[in-house]
Amino acid sequence: MTPEEELYLFQRISQMADKYIPTKKLLSIHGITFHQAHSEAEKWRSNFYNLLDKHNICRNNLFSICIDVIELIEKHPENNNIQQIYCMLITDTGLLFPKGKRGKEITVRSYLRQKKNTEKLLQAIADDKALKNQLKILRSKAKLKPEMVKSDDEENAVYEMTLQHQQLKAGEGNTIYMDNVSALIQQINGNPYMRKVKPYLLFSVLFRKSGYLMKRAAYQANIENLFECVNYSIEKDNGKNFSDYGFGVELYEHLRRFYMEDKTVDVPLSDYCFANITNLSDWYYRFCEPNEEVPMTLLRKISEFKAPMFPIILTDEIYQGFDIDEFEIKYPVLVRKIQKEIQVDNKLIRDFSTAIYNNDDVSRNIVQLCENVDAYKFCDMKTAYKAAEILLYCEVENRLTDELIFVAGNWIK
Amino acid sequence: MKTKPNDLKKRTVSLKKELSPELEKIIIALELAEAADDPTWAELAVLVLNDMKYLDSAEGQKLKKRIRLEMKS
Known part of the structure; x- marks a missing residue:
């Protein structure tokens, strides 16, 4: 191994060690005794198998279970029990399908982790559905004519913030850019629906239309268009595109942090727009070290919650x-x-x-x-x-x- | 809403490094053991650390000791 690889590995082991919570502490976080957790783990397991039987899922082996669950989701996507089975299944690290002999402590630790991940995943599925419906409403309200609302502090702060990005540095001292950024904020603030997703809308215009913002006086963005899906070519680095996408992700992350405490902004909805309308989030999680909270699509969240290496068919x-x-x-x-x-x-x-x-x-x-x-x-x-x-x-x-x-x-x- | 711009964080985006197949295997083994709450995680981590020159550093020694003590307690 090269010294760089050793350093990388060392850092990874350190990170894993930092994440590790000793069992005693884990139990106290969950407010549960070891005995209670173990008995809950047993119940969890039997509940899972009861659910399989209830839905006539073939229990021949892990493969047959997965295939039947996939089919059931396709037929009944709204069924809560099937969603529950799916989430329990893909987060399994050996509690439901043990490999070799497992001690009680591993059972307890796996159960606490899996229960948390299953709950988070079910919540993510429910949230995604709700956000999708809200996006439909946003799209229908994008046409509303805004009443321009001036806010000098905000306009100046956003203008200054954008200059921190190398790609927008050319806007420094550029009055056209300054005025266009101000007008854009006023336009968004003038529509209460658009205001909710201000980080996403600002990002979209600044990322996609920076040339117009810098050069065209009184440029007005077409807000409606910003809700149409954009698929950037993310398969390969052509020497320029990846650096542009990096700028896009950093810009959005910066804007969402900026508006995090603004009560009129719905950050989860804005995140949903960013992750689902553009594919920059996909690009980020495929090609970058995920070291920031960049919004994810539901499929990406599922990949993250899925137990590593699940399902093991090749035993x-x-x-x-x-x-x-x-x-x-x-x-x-x-x-x-x-x-x-x-x-x-x-x-x-x-x-x-x-x-x-x-x-x-x-x-x-x-x-x-x-x-x-x-x-x-x-x-x-x-x-x-x-x-x-x-x-x-x-x-x-x-x-x-x-x-x-x-x-x-x-x-x- | 903030009236002052928050500072741009450094390194929000850094491209993934290409790992050698050997390193990738070690990381996968560690992650699997860790994800399965397998106590051999600690043994495996210490084993890997033993093979690294970082073990000689004070940082490495501290990490090794911590992994042994905390995870095997």
Whole structure:
């Protein structure tokens, strides 16, 4: 490891250690005794399995449970019980589906963490729905003609604040810019609905229309347009776009902090607009170290609350000590052929998934896959079968992980 | 509402570093053990620290001691 990597790792371990709360303290935070927490954990677990039975969810294995839950969400997105099952399921770090033997202390700690995460996630789903409805109202009120309301202190402060950003520094001493920023604030303040999402609206105009603000006297932004979704090209850094997006995120974060204590501003609603109307929040969480409270979309929140590595379909029993990395180094062409075949042969993956769902023997699918790619030409069949099996499970696990996140899209339709 | 601009925080946005596969594996192992409330987290962290030159620093020694004492209590 390089010294930089060591430093990075050291910092990560320090952060994790800082986050760690000893069990005694954890129990006192929750105002609960160890015995009570353990008994609640048992109840939590049985409640989960009762809910599965109530909704006829197939309990063959974790895969079948996840598949049935996904289907139920698609059919009944509003059902509270199913939302509850989903949140309990994806936040599980071993309380519901233990791996190996777990002591009482781990059970208690997992329960307290999972209960908190489940509650937060359920709340996030409910909040998202409410905010979505409020955004509809905002859109319908954006046309209202504002009564310009002057507020010198605010106008000056926002103007000064924007100059702290390198990209808006050109506005210093620029009277056109100063007047346009003032007029924009007056325009937003003049409509009580728009005022609620002032950080978002100011960000949108300052980020998207800075050229007009600097050069065009008496520029008036079209507020209605600011509620139309904008998808920036975030897949690749072209040398300029990522630095622009960084400016956008910092500008919004700065504005939301500025208006945090303003009672006329609805910061959660403004955050919702920022996260859902632009894709800068997605960009931030994909490409940046998340070291600030930048608003997230619901799907991103779900990814954050999801237990790391959940769901584990490819278990240690399947691996049986087989080193797939070493196999790939030895037979890279074969691995690529198997992976390609898995990608194109939809029937194969469907049959394999059905077999896992039903706890059936999957060897038929594995043999079929090895025959399709002429695996016998590369290595002995026993080794090829094991590698093919692991790669199939990997694919199924990856697809299931994605589906578990994307199914939440049913709550934000 | 504030009448004075609040200062721009430094480093709200810093791009993720590309990690070597080895480092990524260590971090995943640590995060998994930590997320599962697995007490081996402490052992794993100390093991990793043992392999690092930061252990020689006063900071590293303090962290190692803390992990051992707090997490195994």
